Amino acid sequence: MMSSFTIRQADPHDFSELTEIWFNASVKAHDFISEIYWKNNKVKMHDTYLPMSEVYLVEDMSNIYGFIALVENKIAAIFVSPELQGKGIGKLLINHAKGIRNNLELSVYQQNINSVRFYESVGFKVVAETLDEETRSKEFLMRWE
Known part of the structure; x- marks a missing residue:
């Protein structure tokens, strides 16, 4: 299954789909934060955060499954569609980022145990x-070097 995935740099026309992946994955991973907070940040994600980042996405012939957004050496965001988590897509994105950066850092909520363990x-x-x-x-604050 992994061999059918490709990684490419995102274009602005991808941002609506990436924002939906971000929203769905955020609500699932952060049940300790109100869903309203995520809803209120959808426009900011689409119009500000994604355009200011270097964004790479994972797709196959028909769908986008996840993305990573880099701002210099910081992973500003990495999200995988909830139904596809645990299938190696996040690792694929991290490995891509490691291939183009000498070191990386990110912030992750302490209560988001699954993500902490993944990193x-x-x-x-x-x-x-x-x-x-x-x-x-x-x-x-987590770092890889």
Whole structure:
């Protein structure tokens, strides 16, 4: 199944679909944050965050399944469609980013245990604890080098 996936740089016409993947995956992964918060940030994701990032997506002939957004050496976002999580798509995206960067860092909610474990499994280490000012949720700053 993995061999049918390709990675390419996203274009602005992909942003609506990527925003939906971001929204659905965010609601699923962050049940400790109100769904309204994610709804309120959809326009910002589409109009501001995705355009300012270097975005790569995973697709096959018919669908987009996930994406990674880089701002310099920071992973600003990495999301996989909820129904396809656990199939290696996130690892594919991380490996692509590792191939074009010497080091990477990201912030992840401490309560999002599955994501913390995933990042550890692909070589990231916790280097600091921080607080997301908007959601008031604790985060880990994680780094790979």
